[in-house]
Amino acid sequence: MIISPPFLPEVAANSKALDPLMDAVDEFSTYYGVYPIAADRRWHCGLHLNPRDQAMPVRAIADGDVVAYRVCKKAISDGTKNPDGTDQLNSNLGFVLLKHTTETGENRTLTYFSLYMHLLDMEGTNQLPGRVPAAGSAPHVLPDWLRNDTEGVVSGEGKKVYRKDVLGYMGKCQGHFGVHFEIFMLPDDYKAYFGATQLDVAQPSTPAGTDYWGHTYYVIPKEQIFSPLPPGVDGNNKLKGIEFHPLPGGENKQALYVETYFHKGDKFTKVWQVAPDGKRVYLTDGPVKDPVAEYEYKMYDRATKLYPACPSDGYELLRFGRILSSPATLPPREARSHFAPSTQSPFDLGGRDL
Structure with a gap:
């Protein structure tokens, strides 16, 4: 199974770095959403990535099945007020959860999940003029099932994605731009694979x-x-x-x-x-x-x-x-x-x- 990062910035073709793409993505890390303890001193299972370009698509890191997702029409407020007293719409609840499964040379199954949160709402996405291709106009564009308000969390219902497929665009969390990204395994899946390795021996x-x-x-x-x-x-x-x-x-x-x-x-x-x-x-x-x-x-x-x-x-x-x-x-x-x-x-x- 080939894995790539959730953002794919352009890098110089003649770069002498060992991995210029990952070097570029490393620069997207933010101070307020780090792993394993966030800026508010609470446990944080992933990290927040901000490419400084809201029109840079969030992409699937590998082939997988959609477990659940949510598409929101509008952003929400965390209670922060605008100068005129209205709620500041400064957070996004959109997310996609994927399940990835592959096999090793000895046919041992490796199962893990990837999570992409704080994806931009539909109103915000539609305000990226000329930057978001229309559905069906080109490969690797936002699919139809991620273009409509789901009115809450819905099941993936057998939907599949492929590596580099577009899952959305960067939104906000409490006023901070960034996508929460994490990879995790369930306990039984972890033991099924890593229990047979030398990890922690x-x-x-x-x-x-x-x-x-x-x-x-x-x-x-x-x-x-x-x-x-x-x-x-x-x-x-x-x-x-x-x-x-x-x-x-x-x-x-x-x-x-x-x-x-x-x-x-x-x-x-x-x-x-x-x-x-x-x-x-x-x-x-x-x-x-x-x-x-x-x-x-x-x-x-x-x-x-x-x-x-x-x-x-x-x-x-x-x-x-x-x-x-x-x-x-x-x-x-x-x-x-x-x-x-x-x-x-x-x-x-x-x-x-x-």
Whole structure:
């Protein structure tokens, strides 16, 4: 399942940021609607986003089913008065609640919900001249069922939405512009999926299953020996035709925690330690890009040369941090000899996927 943010601002195509779209959406966060405690010191399950452009559509983050929704004809007042004594219409009650369901590689179901509140009322929406396309005039416009006053909360009745579908426009909450957005899971859904993961396990171990998604994490125990290069490289720092870049060697005095991921074909790594007070202490200023350009796109060629006995096992090792296929064909020693999960090229350190 592909997920995108609830707002899709334009970003520079030549941006060098790792994720320019999310960087832009991060700027939409407001001080008065933060998670988990709002400005009024009460528990707040989501966050308020204000793109500073009321005509920027609020969009579904993923394919899903409509659980419930409300479309209001007018805004309401929280009791604040205008100078002439009339009620100030400064809040919007419109919302859409979506249910999303997907399956993992091992056919485990993952179910979660997304909520979009304080959507602009119909009178306000119709006052956005030339900015709101007419129904049916273009893809990804406000659907008919969100263009009429529902006179209260109504059931989704089997309605479906797709990622990036328009759900409405930003309204107000007590005079503040912003859309309340949150993602949540019901307790049983949470246990059904995350109960089988290493989440919140103090001493994580390598999972026995073949499920994999997201970033890869390793725990490298303390007092391990780091090698600047894998054994067997030639005078040009190449092994079986694959070049390795020399990196610092030595011994780690504390356990290291490593995160690796891929973005636009490149591989990135973050390494940190955990201080006595439980805080992370990063060993780099930010994610470190692997010196091999387009690492992800060249992985199969790399695996074919480094692991000729079974390139597919080698590919899984490079991509996922462990061999998912069962039974593994590569002998354990060969599987470990060229694999380097961290930016300092440790080998044979028993990196473990969290």
